[in-house]
């Protein structure tokens with residue numbers, strides 16, 4: 001395929017949160033040849049290239065203002081599936097939804113999934129996504145068995161952890177700034193039931209939230225905390241924790257019954273009548289601080305009074321993809337959208353940092369509408385967010401009136417996190433300044449990343465808006481320091 005046979009279109013490309021983005025030329029190749037031609041086209045037109053999967057990153061990680069956005073979501077074929085070993089190989093635009101739906105009946109589930117099933121494998125690998133089991137199994141990169149990649153010169157390579165560990169440590173979590181991922185081979189995990197055993201626990205304050213995490217982290221497969229960002233005083237950080245266990249082999253007398261896509265699928269109608277696609281409209285009247293305060297209070301107390309210490313079985317899809325249950329729920333944040341900000345803090349500092357951060361948001365009059373806590377562990381990837389500690393992911397509504405104050409709040413939070421030795425997650429980011437990136441990520445890692453980029457993409461063809469805003473200045477500084 002030649003570069004001239006491609007016909008890119010000008011589109012508005014925003015982050016998932018709809019708060020940042022801009023106009024770009026967009027191209028959707030369907031083959032490796034198409035990707036190669038797109039890279040040539042960009043070069044011939046003097047454009048930078050921003051790679052994109054499903055566009056589920058909240059901020060500007062997959063947008064390319066004034067650039068060529070190469071959207072890989074049409075390269076979405078599953079190429080090989082071995083139900084004996086649980087290995088799947090698929091094109092980079094294949095989504096997590098496609099993977100679990102293809103492999104479920106054989107008793108396998110993706111080792112790591114995000115809170116939505118829409119990310120592509122390429123996007124998941126480029127961000128090195130984590131799930132509610134991050135403390136136990138690490139991010140998705142640890143389950144990658146091979147990557148087929150295209151370098152910016154159009155050459156292709158297959159990389160494996162056995163032969164190319166250092167390169168994979170840069171490319172996985174490398175934000176799509178080193179090469180194009182064409183195919184991913186992933187090791188899935190065996191499941192013996194379509195259900196998970198779930199245990200819901202109420203935590204009346206932050207101290208109890210951490211105590212529950214401590215108690216369960218060595219004894220559970222999945223662990224996630226929801227926090228009420230509006231509650232202050234003694235109840236600061238109160239919330240609900242969901243602990244989940246895989247059903248052991250033989251414990252489900254009829255595993256086949258629920259290991260079907262139909263049994264896992266979330267119902268398409270609410271109460272059997274109302275199309276779920278309308279549900280966000282019912283939520284819209286609550287889309288202000290008072291409404292969200294009420295929802296948070298109701299969620300906490302219903303959890304505490306009705307579900308306190310409650311045990312039940314839930315399908316894998318319902319447990320993992322609750323956020324997909326209300327399609328387009330983000331539309332309640334229209335017209336200006338939302339940002340998410342996820343901080344990662346070492347375990348000995350996390351209690352105090354989370355306390356400070358929640359109190360600061362309330363003091364600034366910008367409480368989070370949704371806050372989720374997870375436990376993590378360190379991993380070997382150069383730009384990793386993983387550390388031995390906890391993360392707090394928080395959604396904030398953006399309005400024309402609060403935008404500047406919200407960005408300033410995020411910068412204040414960043415300073416607290418940096419001081420505590422914490423990190424950030426680029427998939428959720430729209431606000432980080434280069435100085436915070438430089439302070440949070442080890443200089444040695446940034447230097448190694450800069451070296452790999454210089455080798456793989458010497459002309460700097462790949463560059464998303466996130467890269468230009470927060471990463472490039474840090475890498476440039478490492479070059480100056482070296483020179």
Ligand SMILES: Cc1cc2nc3c(=O)[nH]c(=O)nc-3n(C[C@H](O)[C@H](O)[C@H](O)COP(=O)(O)OP(=O)(O)OC[C@H]3O[C@@H](n4cnc5c(N)ncnc54)[C@H](O)[C@@H]3O)c2cc1C
Pocket residue numbers: 016050051052053054055056057058061062072092093113114115116118119120121122123124126127128129130131132175176177179180181182323427428464
């Ligand atoms: C509701 C919701 C819940 C979420 N929950 C979680 C969660 O629990 N855990 C978590 O870790 N994340 C979570 N995320 C974030 C999401 O998993 C990541 O942003 C993921 O990277 C999105 O994949 P994508 O295909 O949409 O990639 P995009 O957002 O389109 O792109 C992400 C990055 O990948 C690069 N990229 C895309 N395709 C390729 C390719 N083929 N080759 C090289 N680079 C490529 C892009 O340049 C960009 O840097 C959530 C997002 C949403 C919207």
